[in-house]
Amino acid sequence: MKKGKIIGIIILIIIIIAGFCIYSYNKKEQVKEVSLTYVTAPLNVPSIVEKNEQMFTKEYAKKGIKVKYYDITSGSEQTAALASGNLDFLNAVGGTSAILAASNGVNLKILSVYSRAPQGFVIVTKDKSIKSVKDLKGLKIGGPKGTILNQLLVAALKKNDMNLKDVDYINMGIPEAMAALDNGSIKAALLAGPAALKAEESGAHVICDGKGLISGLIVTAVNENFAKAHPDLVNDFLKVQKQAIDYINQNTDKALEQTSKVVGLTKAQTEKMYSWYNFNPTITQSDITALEKTQDFLINSGMQTNKIDIPSLIYHN
Template identity: 60%
Template structure:
């Protein structure tokens, strides 16, 4: 009996030892790979000219509430310049560019940035204007030979070129001076330029100060602003991107159903009266769905960039739209 017990104990030891060796062998040959979990989502905060959805999402902590159940922190970054946004995206410092100019998105993609547009943020042709205090300027045709100030390579620049082309003119027919919107407004007020390319609150301020609108973007440029992510982040986190889009769409619905409250919050954030904010809000279309018209508008923007030698390499616009 003792002999039988010894044999059984020996057999059990051999079996357990073999199993342990097999387990170790499997572990060494095929180590378990764990995907790094997203712990922080970094989003751009661009409140101007009048980005009501972002203002409400930040105020109501909409994204925080959506992602806190996954222990994901949401951090807002007030980076408004398109090139800085896309550089930070390429470096992995930002995950969502929430309000990126269509021009900036196209330029970044043409320069090799792995960028995907997930929705349209806004369209606002009425928000982009050529404004003057010169009584001799009544139509875009009257700016021939005049000094025009505004930001180069932007929707406003595209508006200038487009409005000139409608009159059979070219950019060379005016003296275009590259400057930011605040500088253009100041130059208009001190009469060092004849007309300024202005948008949003700056345009409204100029009009309230006695300036007049020569033209806006209607029929010339849509002023398409988009939301974009890196292709890598989209591929690795498709569910997070879809949830981000849902929160954005829910915010649009909230604004529509609670317009007075939303405009009150937005007016305080951008420093306008509620009446001024309401007037500006009427210029915007925040529908997020990407339509064929939007894609055609982005193609038109690329043509403008290529024609004016602001973009070197042409891309296929459909390739930067998230499927």
């Protein structure tokens, strides 16, 4: 519970320093620039296509508006920047980060689904004697806490009648977890995307992935005040997102070639990962249920203290 309070305090401090937790948008003022995140990992094909093909740039140029990209990958940093008004849109943020931020007073709305990729989140090991989740009992496992990967570990343990008390879970980033797995200081690592593929190629094997356990849900979000003041610009954002999906479906080889260059994978690796992803932006009841389960995980793990109504987070024009 203390950790949840600390996270809340940190987010609120960042918001206050940035200018106060509610950023003022004036409907009468002409918007000169729209800002959004540019996150390429683990395999964010739409973002890469949108930027390479200048889709957002061309769409907003029709209204004389420039587009500015921000390469911010940390979910907490993204939501803090959104709350302060330094960002208008989050174009790929974890469902965990969006829920945590909203529960701590960040004024955001979820616009659409960015991706679903449960198979893109895995638990891997290099120890051949470890063949199942049950074999992890009492062992050191490394991975980022408060994330989809953390949620995967909890769900996998629960399915095998275990919990986090049955393992030695160490909080570390994905690159650090990979390094720790290589040098033997941990027995298993929580990895996602290219890191998971590279770990397999270096001798690791997958104990389990997120299929049937988590949704792997990534979403897009907007500052609610910005959305209220400029619903037309929100519609333009959603329009471009759908255009990008259509482009990918019609030009898959080209889109994956662009993506492989950006994320540093071979074409074969990119194609393999792409098969794990569902980029349909429409929010379904299943997605809302998945977000509600994510909130339950955050509350039960002590990272979230204030329960919120998930359906009320969804943007409606």
